[in-house]
Each structure stands twice: as C-alpha cells, then as structure tokens.
Amino acid sequence: MSNSPAAAPAELTSYRDDKRHWWWLPLFVAISPVLGIYLTAVTDRPSWLWITPVLWYVVLPIADWLVGRDSRNPPDVAVPNLESDGYYKFLVYASIPLFYLTWLVGAWAVATQAYSWVGYLGVSLAVALTNGLALVVGHEIGHKTTRFEKRLAQIVLAVPAYGHFSAEHNRGHHKDVATPDDPASSRFGETLYGFVLREIPGALGRAWHDEKVRLHRQGKGAWSPSNELLQSFAITAVLYGTALALWGVVLIPFLLISTFWGWQFLSTSNYIEHYGLLRQKLPDGRFERCRAEHSWNADHAISNLMLYHLQRHSDHHARPTRCYQALRSDKAPELPSGYPLCFTLAYFPPLWRAVMDKRVLEVYGGDITRVNIQPSKRAEILAKYGAANISAVGA
Known part of the structure; x- marks a missing residue:
C-alpha cells in the first residue's frame, strides 16, 4: 500500500466492502427459531424446532470449512468512511427487536403448542443461541461512546438477563485481559466447565464492584436508580415476569435453559478467545500492554459474518470502539476453526487440549513458564x- 498523498484518494474511491450485503445474515440467525416454529406448524414436522442448533453446531462449521478464511482488510484510508456508514449501524440496531420477538414467540410456543420434551428442548436451545447472539450485539453496541448506544446495549442485554456485561467487559476484562487477575481469561489446563464456574460469578462480582465505585464517585449508593446494572435487570424482570404471568410455570424450564445456555455462549466465547495466553510482567510489577498475541483469532469468513467480526478479536482489544465492519485481521495466533466448531471442541476437554495446548506452546516458543497456567x-x-x-528453549 502506498503512503503517498495521491494514493489515498484512489484507494478510498476504489475500495468496496464485498461483504456489505452479507451482513444481514445475523438477522436471519436472530429470527431462525421463529422460522422453525412456523415451519413446524405448517408441515407438522417438529424437527424444524431444532433449526437453530443445527445451524450453529453443524451448518456453520461445514460452511467455514468449505469457504475458508478471509484475511483481507480494508485500507486504512477507507476505515473512517466504513465506520460512518449508517447501513452497518442500522443492521445491528434492527436485530434488537428481533431478539425480543424471538424470545416472546419461543416462550409462547413452548407454553401453548403441546410440544414433546424434545420439541420443548429444541425451542429452548434455539432461543438460547439467539440470546448468545444478543450478547454479541450488546458487546458491539456497549463499546460505543454515545449515551443512546449504551442504552441500547442495556436493552438488548436484558433479553439474556446479562445486564452487567457492558460494565464488566469494558471496565474489567479489557483492563485485565490475559492475566491471572481476569475471570474472563481462561487458563492453560482449565476445562470449560471449571472456567464457567469461575467466570460467571467473577464477572458479576467485578461488574457490581466497578459500578459501586462509579456511583460512589457521584455521591450515590450502589442501589441507586442510576445503577446501570439494575436498569438492565429491571427490563429483564418485566420481560420474564410478564411471560410467567401470561403462560405460567410451564415456562420455567424454558427460562432456565434459554438463559443459562445463552450465558454459556458468552462464557465459551471468552474461554476460546484467550486460552492460555499471558501478558508478561514488567520489572516494575505491571503487566505488559495487551498485544495481538494475547488473543486467539479466527478469520473464517462465514462465522465471522454471523458474529459481527467478533473472531477478529485481537484488533477489537487494540481498538475497542472500532465498529465491526472495520475490524482487521492481524498477526494474532489463529484458532483451528471458527467459533461454532471451537465451541464443540471446548465441550470435550481432552479434545480441546489435544488441539489447543500445542498451539499455546507454539506462541511462546515452547516455554511453558510464559503461559497462563491453571x-x-x-x-x-x-x-x-x-x-x-x-x-529446549535454553538450548
């Protein structure tokens, strides 16, 4: 790429985002449980209720394998125009009412349609996965600086009942990432299940502490109406409470499965994003700055489209406010596949370690002492x- 003054306008006018019209795919995922419920009603085939889990765990890994990686980046000069293009922002905003619609239709269906337990489970897991995508949208919007977007993040995070995510992620995870102090960074030898039991309560505790400190600086108590965690949880209480009042206790398994498996979606993402990676300590006792080598990337084209480039995770940590369409591929270590297949690997710890432990050691030239160990x-x-x-390293 030329750095001459004449080159910049040419690059700017010639650059076209060839993925521009594919970014609507996450909206299809957001509404896919509703499609499954509709197709079941018109065909009398309850297997359609499993369309979303099959899409995530089967179709996307195959699509990633067939299409492969896409490491192309927009030229630097094109990034400002990309980030100011309202089309990309509209797509993210448009997904928010879809998550509410999907959740409500899913709750209505399991309560009124007399599905077998297999169908009930299929709908619950489908909504759980869209709840996971809602967390991805909350992550994208929650990093923005406008008050409007921060409010939207609270609204979308209310669907999976994870209203503390923005506070914890922005003030905690980004500060402590890839260190032993971070409950959202997994350690070498730590199973996904051990990580979930550490990460979920650790994230909530850190978010509450940080919000309490923020409010204290304003002369307010932790239980103030200004508490951003409580504001989002209040929306969750209204949503879940209204559904229970309308349809009764038959919804309780749906609430538990869709909520906790949705949380699993976030926790598993966190687990695979920084597994075993460690920022080294400097002579003054502080940790070195976060660099590309402290995140695992996955440049697989299809799953990156579905997850708003979340898999270009190192650039996100380098530039947290950068919009998804402008995130760049860099020299970060690479996962063996996109998140959908890596999720399945992580569910089976021996399989995950067989694939990933050697990759962690490769990052550090075989020096196990530089790894974030359980x-x-x-x-x-x-x-x-x-x-x-x-x-060997010494030799």
Missing part, C-alpha cells in the same frame, strides 16, 4: 511440559 494444575503441567521445553 494454578491447581501448575505442578502437573510443569512436570509434563516444563523441563523438556524449557531446556
């Missing part, structure tokens, strides 16, 4: 990898 397994891991690898 404390309870430190002696075991050092015994397994330490002596041979450390001596």
Whole structure:
C-alpha cells in the first residue's frame, strides 16, 4: 500500500466492502427459531424446532470449512468512511427487536403448542443461541461512546438477563485481559466447565464492584436508580415476569435453559478467545500492554459474518470502539476453526487440549513458564511440559 498523498484518494474511491450485503445474515440467525416454529406448524414436522442448533453446531462449521478464511482488510484510508456508514449501524440496531420477538414467540410456543420434551428442548436451545447472539450485539453496541448506544446495549442485554456485561467487559476484562487477575481469561489446563464456574460469578462480582465505585464517585449508593446494572435487570424482570404471568410455570424450564445456555455462549466465547495466553510482567510489577498475541483469532469468513467480526478479536482489544465492519485481521495466533466448531471442541476437554495446548506452546516458543497456567494444575503441567521445553528453549 502506498503512503503517498495521491494514493489515498484512489484507494478510498476504489475500495468496496464485498461483504456489505452479507451482513444481514445475523438477522436471519436472530429470527431462525421463529422460522422453525412456523415451519413446524405448517408441515407438522417438529424437527424444524431444532433449526437453530443445527445451524450453529453443524451448518456453520461445514460452511467455514468449505469457504475458508478471509484475511483481507480494508485500507486504512477507507476505515473512517466504513465506520460512518449508517447501513452497518442500522443492521445491528434492527436485530434488537428481533431478539425480543424471538424470545416472546419461543416462550409462547413452548407454553401453548403441546410440544414433546424434545420439541420443548429444541425451542429452548434455539432461543438460547439467539440470546448468545444478543450478547454479541450488546458487546458491539456497549463499546460505543454515545449515551443512546449504551442504552441500547442495556436493552438488548436484558433479553439474556446479562445486564452487567457492558460494565464488566469494558471496565474489567479489557483492563485485565490475559492475566491471572481476569475471570474472563481462561487458563492453560482449565476445562470449560471449571472456567464457567469461575467466570460467571467473577464477572458479576467485578461488574457490581466497578459500578459501586462509579456511583460512589457521584455521591450515590450502589442501589441507586442510576445503577446501570439494575436498569438492565429491571427490563429483564418485566420481560420474564410478564411471560410467567401470561403462560405460567410451564415456562420455567424454558427460562432456565434459554438463559443459562445463552450465558454459556458468552462464557465459551471468552474461554476460546484467550486460552492460555499471558501478558508478561514488567520489572516494575505491571503487566505488559495487551498485544495481538494475547488473543486467539479466527478469520473464517462465514462465522465471522454471523458474529459481527467478533473472531477478529485481537484488533477489537487494540481498538475497542472500532465498529465491526472495520475490524482487521492481524498477526494474532489463529484458532483451528471458527467459533461454532471451537465451541464443540471446548465441550470435550481432552479434545480441546489435544488441539489447543500445542498451539499455546507454539506462541511462546515452547516455554511453558510464559503461559497462563491453571494454578491447581501448575505442578502437573510443569512436570509434563516444563523441563523438556524449557531446556529446549535454553538450548
């Protein structure tokens, strides 16, 4: 790319986002459980109720494999125009009412349509996965600086009942990422299930603490109406409470499955995004700045479209307010596939470790002492990898 003054206008006028008209795909995912419910009604085939889980766990991994990676980046000069283009922002905003519609239709369907337990489970998991996508949208909008967008983030995060996410993620995770202090950064040797039990309560506790500190600086108490966590949770209470009042206790399994499996979507994303990666300590005791090597990327084209470029995670940590359409591929370490397949690998810890542990060691030249290790397994891991690898590095 030329840096001459004449080159910039030419690049700007010639650049076209060839993915521009494919960014509507997440909206299809957001509404896919409703499509499954409709197709079941008109065909009398309840297998359609599983359309969203099949899409996520089967179709997307196959599509990633067939289409492959896309590491192309827009030229720097085109980024300002990309970020100011209202088309991309409209698509994200348009998904928010779809998440509410999907949740309400799903609740209505399991309460009134006399599905078998298999159909009930299919709808619940389908809505859980769209709840996970709602968290991705909340992540995208919650990083923006306008008050309007922060309010929208609170509204969309109310659907999966994760109203503390923006506060925790923006003030906590981005500060402590890839360090032992971060409950949202997974450790080498830590299973997904152990991570979930650490990450979910840790994230809530950190978010509450940070919000309490923020309000204290304003002379307000933690239970003030200005508490942004409570504002989002209040919307959740109205949504869930209204549904229970309308349709009764038959909804309780739906609420539990769609909410907690939706949380799993976020936790599993966090698990695979920083597994084993560690910012090293400087001589003054502080951690080094976050760099590309502290995030796992996945440049697989199809799943990146579905997740608003969340898989270009290193650039997101470098530039948190950058809009999804302008996120760039860089020299971060790469996952073996997009998030959908990596989710399935993570569900089976021996399989995950067989694929990922060697990749972590490659990032650090085989030096296990530079890895973010699960404390309870430190002696075991050092015994397994330490002596041979450390001596090899020394040689």
